[in-house]
Amino acid sequence: MDDVERPDAPDRDTLLQMFEIQSRIKLCDERFRTMLMSGQIQLIYYSPRGQECISAGWGVHLRQDDYVVTIYRGLHDHLAKGVPLRELWAEFLGRATGTCKGKGGPMHITHPASGLMVTTGIVGAGIPIANGFGLAAQLNGTDQVTVVNFGDGASNIGAFHEGMNLAAVWKLPVVFVCQNNLYGEHTPMSMSTGVDYISERAAAYGMPGVTVDGNDPVATWRVMGDAVARARSGGGPTLVEARTYRFWGHLMGDAMEYMPKDERKAAMAADPVVLYRAWLINNGHATEAQLAEMEEVLTAAIDDAVEFAMNSPQPDASELYTDVFGDNNDAMLQGVSR
Amino acid sequence: MDDVERPDAPDRDTLLQMFEIQSRIKLCDERFRTMLMSGQIQLIYYSPRGQECISAGWGVHLRQDDYVVTIYRGLHDHLAKGVPLRELWAEFLGRATGTCKGKGGPMHITHPASGLMVTTGIVGAGIPIANGFGLAAQLNGTDQVTVVNFGDGASNIGAFHEGMNLAAVWKLPVVFVCQNNLYGEHTPMSMSTGVDYISERAAAYGMPGVTVDGNDPVATWRVMGDAVARARSGGGPTLVEARTYRFWGHLMGDAMEYMPKDERKAAMAADPVVLYRAWLINNGHATEAQLAEMEEVLTAAIDDAVEFAMNSPQPDASELYTDVFGDNNDAMLQGVSR
Amino acid sequence: MSEPRIMLTAMAINEALDIAMTIDPKVFLLGEDIAEPSGGVYKVTNGLSTKHGLHRVRKTPISEQAIIGAAIGAAIAGFRPVAEIMIMDFLAVCLDQVTNHAAKIRYMSGGQTTVPMVIRTSAGAGRGFGAQHSELLEAFAVHSPGMKVAVPSTPADAKGLLLTAIFDDDPVLFVEQMMMYWDKTYAGHVPEGDVRVPFGKAATRREGSDVTLISYGRQMYDCLAAADALAVDGVSCEVIDLRTLVPWDEAAVMASVGRTSRAVVVHEAVTRCGFGAELSSRIHEELFGQLSAPVQRVGGANTPVPYASNLEADFLPQVSDILLAVRRTQG
Amino acid sequence: MSEPRIMLTAMAINEALDIAMTIDPKVFLLGEDIAEPSGGVYKVTNGLSTKHGLHRVRKTPISEQAIIGAAIGAAIAGFRPVAEIMIMDFLAVCLDQVTNHAAKIRYMSGGQTTVPMVIRTSAGAGRGFGAQHSELLEAFAVHSPGMKVAVPSTPADAKGLLLTAIFDDDPVLFVEQMMMYWDKTYAGHVPEGDVRVPFGKAATRREGSDVTLISYGRQMYDCLAAADALAVDGVSCEVIDLRTLVPWDEAAVMASVGRTSRAVVVHEAVTRCGFGAELSSRIHEELFGQLSAPVQRVGGANTPVPYASNLEADFLPQVSDILLAVRRTQG
Numbered sequence A, B: 001m002d003d004v005e006r007p008d009a010p011d012r013d014t015l016l017q018m019f020e021i022q023s024r025i026k027l028c029d030e031r032f033r034t035m036l037m038s039g040q041i042q043l044i045y046y047s048p049r050g051q052e053c054i055s056a057g058w059g060v061h062l063r064q065d066d067y068v069v070t071i072y073r074g075l076h077d078h079l080a081k082g083v084p085l086r087e088l089w090a091e092f093l094g095r096a097t098g099t100c101k102g103k104g105g106p107m108h109i110t111h112p113a114s115g116l117m118v119t120t121g122i123v124g125a126g127i128p129i130a131n132g133f134g135l136a137a138q139l140n141g142t143d144q145v146t147v148v149n150f151g152d153g154a155s156n157i158g159a160f161h162e163g164m165n166l167a168a169v170w171k172l173p174v175v176f177v178c179q180n181n182l183y184g185e186h187t188p189m190s191m192s193t194g195v196d197y198i199s200e201r202a203a204a205y206g207m208p209g210v211t212v213d214g215n216d217p218v219a220t221w222r223v224m225g226d227a228v229a230r231a232r233s234g235g236g237p238t239l240v241e242a243r244t245y246r247f248w249g250h251l252m253g254d255a256m257e258y259m260p261k262d263e264r265k266a267a268m269a270a271d272p273v274v275l276y277r278a279w280l281i282n283n284g285h286a287t288e289a290q291l292a293e294m295e296e297v298l299t300a301a302i303d304d305a306v307e308f309a310m311n312s313p314q315p316d317a318s319e320l321y322t323d324v325f326g327d328n329n330d331a332m333l334q335g336v337s338r
Numbered sequence C, D: 001m002s003e004p005r006i007m008l009t010a011m012a013i014n015e016a017l018d019i020a021m022t023i024d025p026k027v028f029l030l031g032e033d034i035a036e037p038s039g040g041v042y043k044v045t046n047g048l049s050t051k052h053g054l055h056r057v058r059k060t061p062i063s064e065q066a067i068i069g070a071a072i073g074a075a076i077a078g079f080r081p082v083a084e085i086m087i088m089d090f091l092a093v094c095l096d097q098v099t100n101h102a103a104k105i106r107y108m109s110g111g112q113t114t115v116p117m118v119i120r121t122s123a124g125a126g127r128g129f130g131a132q133h134s135e136l137l138e139a140f141a142v143h144s145p146g147m148k149v150a151v152p153s154t155p156a157d158a159k160g161l162l163l164t165a166i167f168d169d170d171p172v173l174f175v176e177q178m179m180m181y182w183d184k185t186y187a188g189h190v191p192e193g194d195v196r197v198p199f200g201k202a203a204t205r206r207e208g209s210d211v212t213l214i215s216y217g218r219q220m221y222d223c224l225a226a227a228d229a230l231a232v233d234g235v236s237c238e239v240i241d242l243r244t245l246v247p248w249d250e251a252a253v254m255a256s257v258g259r260t261s262r263a264v265v266v267h268e269a270v271t272r273c274g275f276g277a278e279l280s281s282r283i284h285e286e287l288f289g290q291l292s293a294p295v296q297r298v299g300g301a302n303t304p305v306p307y308a309s310n311l312e313a314d315f316l317p318q319v320s321d322i323l324l325a326v327r328r329t330q331g
């Protein structure tokens, strides 16, 4: 984000709210990585660092009763939808106090109270499911919106195609957010995808498609706002491609030998959260002290969540066998010698 | 086809060759339907009547060593690729002398000697498989072309999307022929598909896409020729949408209550094979006598094939257990009490 | 007492769907070609879109992943969707939505989100449809913890089990053998109204003392036919119809086989790694030492389903196969 | 005699791929991220694209149906493709290509077209990947006539069976438990060169006289550990490693159990309707009357795979479960 005032910017509250979400994500991510590197915790971790502005961009447009679906790389989306820090941390660490009692884990965060409905580890699979939430709202006659997040790589899988087409044909209130970080695991988008812009694919369904710089919070906010408003008002679905970059590769421990060093260096130098922070201050939307205080509060909340999670027990052994079915679990688990 | 001379038409031999293929399909289809209605034979039959010009349109461009993949509604494609009448009829009737010894049936006609490689009953599934034939040609450095046929309905399934994208990214020598007959089973295309023209979907893969009147043999011939030539010369895949109509609904016995009567009547009145026949005569490309003789020869060949098939035995009972694996079949079939 | 209401299987299923939609606005249907004017390729959903509206009887594109996905999301959001997968073999194009999502979501969310949906699917050989339209794949769902599985054999069960499935809070795979839809051989009395058949309760279709035939779905009739034939020879067969496979009625099976000391399990699916293997294993595990003969399995051949009618008939488990299997238990 | 060549499982697989590509130009690989510079997410294909070229080690989009489809077509056309499905649970997104096409095409074509391809896939719990990245699904393939299935337990078998799979004329599902790839616990001697291990020949990993433990893949080691523990108590276990499930070595299993009169089958997959049910059924069918106890099954819990490390460990079959099962056979 260039350091000039933006006539297209939202009001100050919204600007700060976006920053708050971005910072929460960034600080959370930093804590995860620090604790992972120091060996305090161990888990498969997909860092969303670099992609904060996208979730913040839709986050401020959504109500609590709107639905969000996301993927294994979902921490930013979970936080943008308001999943509470304590339960989120506890779930990432596999504790009984986690959102899912430690049974789902980072790839399967669910917190209906915040509207975070499904996190899936199967590339593209959340897209058809998101349509179901949209359909529920449509059938109920509410104006709830569903936002489903996925990567650039996901746009090559069958579920994307089927889901996009059905949403268009049924005019579902769903916003399809393709967080294009230019890579799917170790493969650059150009080696896997027949188009340069994922948003070009929207036309194949008669759906509006738009590409936005996902590192520009103001532009992203506007595009997301239009898409959410279209969905909310019965105008049907939109495909938003928000272009960004994964700072830390596919997952922690990734050697990143397939990412050109300069490319990554440049992306990190243009850290969108850092630039946005500076922009807020330089354009008088906030003072350094204000933002620092916000960050302090967030840090304290993360401290608290980490402590809560680290001090929480693992799930009781009996939990292995619960929640498989709603009723009569024992009978359903029958047929085991062990 | 209007009754005026066409400057875009191919040479006379090609024109007559196309008519020969169309007539073979039309006559075969008529025989199947007559025999089904009279109860002489019983089988699930998907009539290709109305779609003859499309297969003839690519048929005359292909060599024997080119590959074709098609679907349950595939009789026209089988014939256009040269599958011999006797074995084809025998397979449709489940006889030991059929292309597949009676074990595949109409939905699974295979005849590698003619280059008819796979017929599948799963909507869309032939598309990814066709890429494999294209890849084989590409890796072998031959200039063989693969033509894969599918319906409008198939363009909404995941396999279509994955297959199209991979073909584009790998620049495979494959021609994707969408035989758009406006319906998928009982559902009109407009109720299931986000675009008006399937060819619009090509852009989502950076692939050339073109729509042609599949009832116009000359126009279809030209478009198919371009696509086949592009594939053969290393120019990569093309999506051809050939628009047409199913005269007899989804399958024999279909009540067709979902097809507007007038629409069907108009389509049948504009029978593309009949119009083409008239055009050939009226524009001096053939005489009535010439075409009638051609039809007689074809009818005799069909008579022969029908007789051959009807007089062929069903497969031997032992065939149930063969061809499951290439070796050591007994051991592989182990584990049966029966 | 009222007259018996004799119905065909397809009509019984239709009635269950109608009742469910009538009593609960959260029930809706989705699938290919299920709406009017055609009412489904097998006419099973005939009339329902006219009565309940196209918003509740929803025709879809040919997009099975989208169908199951939409059902999952709507189910989590409080609906009770009934999705139709036209033919069971097509489960293979959307299995990810079924086994990785519908089945696992309750567990992965720690019980926060449930997926009360039904997947209705028609299945089975005998129609000359060939290798890709004739399979019974219930074993896939049984092997996927989180899925319940029902396979009715009578019109009354088709209706009663479907109603139970729709109002169950877990995802249910509901298998309808297409040979039974409109064939009068399988017609039977169907009680009026919202009469439900519970899951996990087998039906004893015939009592007997020498051997227990355990089956489900259409093959139950083959068991009855075999029992008739064996009765002539003085062999008394008990015929147990499981009705649901997850859960299945272990108590009833063990009690019966405990008495007869002989069992034959029969299903249409390919024998190898079919549900019959699970049944056989369980019976041996529980009743070892009480059995007079090993449990016999009768199932589809371990081959794809062939097209030619003679081979297709041979693929299917035959009454004669059951007779042979029973003889082996008499050894 | 030369020194033993101790290798890790991933390296042994890599060597098999390298040899196959070297000796036969028709062999090529395709899958997500398998090429350089990264060489695969588990580095199993490391170096191969550099050596054999990007046209033979083909990175694909995230499109599993397209991957398997391309392999099928190329296989029919005379190649021997080796497709990688990164994690076994993802088979669910492409199962149609596997079970409806790869498996059935030879049969449906009456033997005219064959599909000599391999699907390599990594599998298994124990890495904290949760419910959608941890499953063993070999039973799906065993229940799909036309597919062969291999699950190696040692580096030598991983190499030798993979070479056999690649040069076999039928489609093979080749299951690699990811816990074994780079773990020294599973390292072992691997013969140099094109040394193949035949399908359908079990390996007796330990001889014993009291009970037969039948397993495959990683769980074979749990069987050995159980056998060690039981030896202390004077119980002598024979450990049979099946190596391939289709075909499986009935002769070896029946001979061993015929001698010991007791059997425990062990695998990682969910127990219900797992391959263990097939094994158990077959053993009872063949050896009824010769068994001293019912065949015991030890497998994954009948639940999705949980995330928390303590639950995940409990999900997996444990050595202690095997000990308990053996005790049950001693009755």
Ligand SMILES: Cc1ncc(C[n+]2csc(CCOP(=O)(O)OP(=O)(O)O)c2C)c(N)n1
Residues within 6 Å of the ligand: A073, A121, A122, A123, A150, A151, A152, A153, A154, A155, A181, A183, A184, A185, A246, A250, D032, D062, D064, D086, D090, D093
């Ligand atoms: C169906 C399926 N195939 C493969 C994978 C393995 N996988 C996990 S993440 C990933 C890359 C996805 O890339 P993208 O959609 O761009 O999302 P990103 O990770 O970049 O956020 C792959 C291939 C999977 N989880 N699911």
Ligand SMILES: Cc1ncc(C[n+]2csc(CCOP(=O)(O)OP(=O)(O)O)c2C)c(N)n1
Residues within 6 Å of the ligand: B073, B121, B122, B123, B150, B151, B152, B153, B154, B155, B181, B183, B184, B185, B250, C032, C062, C064, C086, C090, C093
């Ligand atoms: C995956 C799958 N879903 C559903 C079906 C059932 N089905 C068979 S044909 C058909 C309609 C296909 O329509 P289209 O692609 O337009 O081809 P057409 O029959 O019109 O030639 C359907 C839904 C199937 N065979 N495969």
Ligand SMILES: [Mg+2]
Residues within 6 Å of the ligand: A151, A152, A153, A179, A180, A181, A182, A183, A184, A185
């Ligand atoms: Mg990406």
Ligand SMILES: [Mg+2]
Residues within 6 Å of the ligand: B151, B152, B153, B179, B180, B181, B182, B183, B184, B185
């Ligand atoms: Mg059509």
